[in-house]
Amino acid sequence: AATAPRPPAAAAPPRLALGLLADIQFADAEDGHDFGGCRRRYYRHSLRLLREAVREWAGESPPIDSVLQLGDCIDGQNARRGEAESALQQVLEVLGQLSVPVHHAWGNHELYNFSRARLVRSGLYSRAAGGSDGPPDRECHAYHCSPAPRLRLVVLDCYDTSTLGRDPGSPRYQEALRVLREKNHNDDLNNPEGLKEPHFVAFNGGFSQAQLDWFDEVLKFSDENQEKVIVMAHVPIHPSASNGVCLAWNYEAALSVIHAHGCVVCVLAGHLHDGAYCQDSHGVHHLTLEGVIETPPESNAFGTMYVYEDKLVLKGRGRIPDRVMHF
Ligand SMILES: Nc1ncnc2c1ncn2[C@@H]1O[C@H](COP(=O)(O)OP(=O)(O)O)[C@@H](O)[C@H]1O
DSSP: OOOOOOOOOOOOSSSEEEEEEEOBBBBBBOOETTTOOSSEOOOHHHHHHHHHHHHHTTTOOOOOOEEEEEEEEEEEEEHHHHHHHHHHHHHHHHHHTSSSSSEEOOOOOOOOHOOOOHHHTTOOOOTTTOOSSOOOOOOOOEEEEEEETEEEEEOOOOHHHHHSSSOOSHHHHHHHHHHHHHHHHSSSSSTTTTTTTTSTTSSOOOOOHHHHHHHHHHHHHHHHOEEEEEOOSSSSSSSSSSSSSSSSSHHHHHEEEEHHHSOOEEEEEEESSSSSEEETTSEEEEEEEEEEEGGGGGGGGEEEEEESSSSSEEEEETTOEEEEEEE
């Protein structure tokens, strides 16, 4: 008698499910445009799109383990309007409806609204307050954690060297201004026109040597412990996952650290508002997410990324496409 065919082996469940979104840039304001005037920004709708994302995540199975918020969660104009605190509160309230940890990257718009000293005491300080999980500078919002066995998440602070969020009288500000002025001769330091290295603008920033040294140590540990590492930062660090302007000042230094180790599988970023993706020469996936703020109200821009033994599977919503990234 013929033997009954064996049922197919049940697919292994993902080791981790992560909610992803970038550049909510909420403000209780009428629609506007980007600097170039050609892309619409839906400031008020972005909070509703966030609510929809949270509602969808809450109903997903398997349930998400955490959310990665890739920075610029409220728009800089809140500062002028005196609404920075209330706008942040509204965004955090919506994210707080999920009973999972939210990892926040700090973007330029966080720093248009708040000083670093204020951010450290805000809900955006997802680095553990008492822990030794980050660089010695406690105001540098970089840290690591292990959301599942043999997996590590590293959050990087791309504005560690920046004129944003620091007192103009401080040595750190003066050093950042020196770096910026050396590469950017325009009167307006946000203007990339005519620059040989157009990413040297004030709305980008860089990594301090102290942060890079710490990052190197974390990746060394992960290599030694056979971990896979997901890195998140506000600003892209690979030119092919960018438009050439939205890049961290010393992105090459961050890439060198990553390439000196084998453990990093993926770098997630926002800032650009357009999506971008590349797999670099060392096999690392660089994924830059479409921003919520430039997403028409009838669409959305969020995703769920499932982490498997050998791949990342992104289920995108709205204008974020699905993607499978093997490693
Ligand atoms: N080409 C440019 N020339 C001069 N200023 C610019 C240029 N592009 C952006 N900016 C300014 O830089 C700041 C950040 O730009 P914005 O588009 O809000 O950044 P983000 O992509 O983070 O939303 C804003 O103050 C904006 O007016």
